[in-house]
Amino acid sequence: MTTLARASRLRIPLSRAFAASLIAVLLFNGSYWDSKGMMLGDLLTTVGLGLIGIATVGRLWCNAYIVGYKNNVLLMSGPYSVSRNPLYFFSSLGAVGVGLMSESLTVTATIALLFVATYRAVIRAEEQRLEGLHGDTWRQYVARVPRFWPKLSQLEEPERYTIHPQQFRRHLFDALWFTWAAGIMLLIETLHDSGILTVLWHAP
Template sequence: MTGSEGARPNRLPWPPMLLAIAAVIAIGLGVVLPLPLPRSDIVMWIGYVVAALGFAIDGWAILTMRAARTNILPHRAADRLVTWGPFRFSRNPIYLANTLLLIGIGLAAGNGWFVPLALLMAVLVDRLAIRREERHLAIRFGNAWIDYAAATPRWLIR
């Protein structure tokens, strides 16, 4: 292993920090400058379903990583390359789940700020964490990572 990326991908745990920041900003903006969504039972229930889906994917991914006995913290080195469970469908199911969770909360609560901030958070996570994590994984796992990355989308769709 060479370079600091082989040791760990980031110094800070960007994804959970960005999730929390996006949620706090959305709540604050919802109070001072509301961006309401259509208030209907269907929008609210879609929000609940999307949030529950995000929560379920998050839990599935975390349990899969725990079963693999690998680190789940985004600023620590990976112990193993996990390619099963939700990682068959997305190289980043936790980050996908976090995005869905924020969008779902926004829809359920009628706070439109959650939607653009969830998308902004996803872009920032991609730039500040995912790209660095992928370099780290390529260094640590070589061809196994290259094959996995070629077969599995970064988010959900190529």
């Protein structure tokens, strides 16, 4: 098995392990900015919630197109007409949003760097697989659509699109993960403010 293929297979367990580690850290991390009497913490939380909202809607949009089709056809419409990896793009926004809700720029930067380190190899592995499956069609798609950052000016959507409702419902958990993460972050903040959880450090 190649290194790229191994990275792709480890994506989900690595993501879950990192999420568990992050929660463990944030349980005892207080807002550095609040401790200094600064309002920056509230601004970071607001921006973080906005990014999580965009990420959740974006991931639902992507899932509406990809669920039931991922292993059968090359998706080139909807979100896949503006980015070859829209799910990962929206996930990156959600990950940064969760980091900002911690009110720590250090935590946010760590999340962003780990996301890049993990998903860069995953994207390359998946693109190699798609090239092997779809050949020239894939290469023409690559020439037209950017790998990551969306090019909204070339959005193409059909008037009708068949969604697989049962499979879509099973993928809702993944699409809404960042929304629930925001709830967890707010709960941790409430537990800190009430004194139920002791703050051990303040990461800026």
